[in-house]
Amino acid sequence: MTGFPIKTIIPLVKESPWYIIVNIDENIINMTGNKAVNTLITVVKSVRVEVGLTLFTSVIAVVFAGILMYYAENESQPEVFSDMGQSIWWAVATLTTIGYGDIYPVTGLGKLIASSLAFIGIGLVAIPAGLISAAYVEELNKSKSSKD
Numbered sequence: 001m002t003g004f005p006i007k008t009i010i011p012l013v014k015e016s017p018w019y020i021i022v023n024i025d026e027n028i029i030n031m032t033g034n035k036a037v038n039t040l041i042t043v044v045k046s047v048r049v050e051v052g053l054t055l056f057t058s059v060i061a062v063v064f065a066g067i068l069m070y071y072a073e074n075e076s077q078p079e080v081f082s083d084m085g086q087s088i089w090w091a092v093a094t095l096t097t098i099g100y101g102d103i104y105p106v107t108g109l110g111k112l113i114a115s116s117l118a119f120i121g122i123g124l125v126a127i128p129a130g131l132i133s134a135a136y137v138e139e140l141n142k143s144k145s146s147k148d
Contacts (some may be wrong), residue, residue, distance in 0.1 A: 019099045035111075042137050047131045058095060058124050066091040072109040095121040 044051075045057050066088030075079040078105050081087050090103045094117045 001140055005032060016102050039136075039139055039143065043135045045133045045134060046139070047128075051128045054124055054127050061124070062088060062091045062095050063119065065095070065113060068113050069105065069110060072107055072113055073105050076107050076110075094118055095124070097121050097125070 032072070066084060069090060070081055070084050070087035073087070081090070086103070093100055094114055097118065101120075105114050
């Protein structure tokens with residue numbers, strides 16, 4: 001088995017979410033001209049760091065769970081968990097709670113990893129939703145108080 005090129009992927013994974021989310025152009029808000037869209041953009045900008053951290057955590061969880069699952073299941077199911085890519089694909093489907101059912105663990109350790117990742121996936125969807133909702137309510141309250 002050849003080694004997984006983790007040392008080449010870490011810098012890319014580490015920097016990309018921050019670059020995309022933190023560097024939102026200030027002029028986007030002024031380009032729309034629509035108050036609702038402006039409010040939504042302001043809300044997303046206010047929680048961009050937290051959402052970026054959640055996305056970064058998701059990527060780390062997927063890669064880590066994929067690697068763990070490969071070592072937990074490859075011996076029992078070499079045709080299903082045949083390589084790291086297949087295992088990471090399984091982790092993406094599990095974390096996002098899609099769970100196609102085409103790949104599933106059969107060992108006790110694999111089932112424990114799968115259950116843990118499913119719960120983490122639910123939490124990682126709920127965190128940004130809660131952050132954006134709270135920021136939206138806060139922005140609406142600011143807008144309402146500035147009118148009064």
